[in-house]
Amino acid sequence: MNRRGALTVLAFLAAGVLIAEFAVNYLHSSPAASVAASSSESNNGSPVVDIKVNTVAAVGFGDHPNWVGYLPTTFFKVPPNATIRMTVDQQDTPTGLRNPYLGLVRGTVGESMTVNGKTMNAIDPTLAAHTFSVPDLGVSVPLPGIDATNPKNTDNIVVFSFKVPASGIFHWQCFVPCGAGTLYGNGGPMQTLGYMDGQIEVG
Numbered sequence: 001m002n003r004r005g006a007l008t009v010l011a012f013l014a015a016g017v018l019i020a021e022f023a024v025n026y027l028h029s030s031p032a033a034s035v036a037a038s039s040s041e042s043n044n045g046s047p048v049v050d051i052k053v054n055t056v057a058a059v060g061f062g063d064h065p066n067w068v069g070y071l072p073t074t075f076f077k078v079p080p081n082a083t084i085r086m087t088v089d090q091q092d093t094p095t096g097l098r099n100p101y102l103g104l105v106r107g108t109v110g111e112s113m114t115v116n117g118k119t120m121n122a123i124d125p126t127l128a129a130h131t132f133s134v135p136d137l138g139v140s141v142p143l144p145g146i147d148a149t150n151p152k153n154t155d156n157i158v159v160f161s162f163k164v165p166a167s168g169i170f171h172w173q174c175f176v177p178c179g180a181g182t183l184y185g186n187g188g189p190m191q192t193l194g195y196m197d198g199q200i201e202v203g
């Protein structure tokens with residue numbers, strides 16, 4: 001092998017190492033665990049599953065500790081035909097919706113939610129901190145931001161239920177442009193699974 005050939009081989013080896021490092025980093029930074037939500041009761045033979053999450057202004061750990069996110073995970077695994085009862089402990093301040101239509105509660109059982117125990121079917125779109133939206137299931141729930149001027153309003157507890165079909169993987173996401181510091185607020189956490197994007201695996 002001449003010198004040029006040896007250099008070419010070295011370059012290939014170096015590229016291989018970089019690709020392998022990228023792959024390992026990618027796997028490590030992707031959320032691996034999903035919540036296998038426990039079933040507590042049944043609704044006409046379909047299991048009722050409770051999922052509890054927090055929305056926080058900064059997740060506080062990992063590659064992007066300052067990113068806004070849903071905790072502890074955005075990956076849920078649920079049984080077929082389940083009724084999912086979500087409890088969101090919403091701890092972030094409002095950013096506001098660009099599309100006021102998303103201030104409506106859509107696709108939930110009863111087309112409503114409760115916020116701190118009060119039944120509601122819409123909020124003022126300017127007061128939304130996040131949404132929990134599953135477009136393929138027609139589900140969208142606006143999550144009202146806390147009132148930063150009221151020291152007692154540290155959490156808004158939002159509860160709603162929706163049904164999943166027999167199988168499938170359903171993407172869900174937030175539609176409030178809450179990615180502060182990114183282009184139009186729609187970058188970073190808004191585009192990254194594990195922060196403002198997730199999936200529901202039925203099966």
Ligand SMILES: [Cu+2]
Pocket residue numbers: 068129130131174175176177178196
């Ligand atoms: Cu959000």
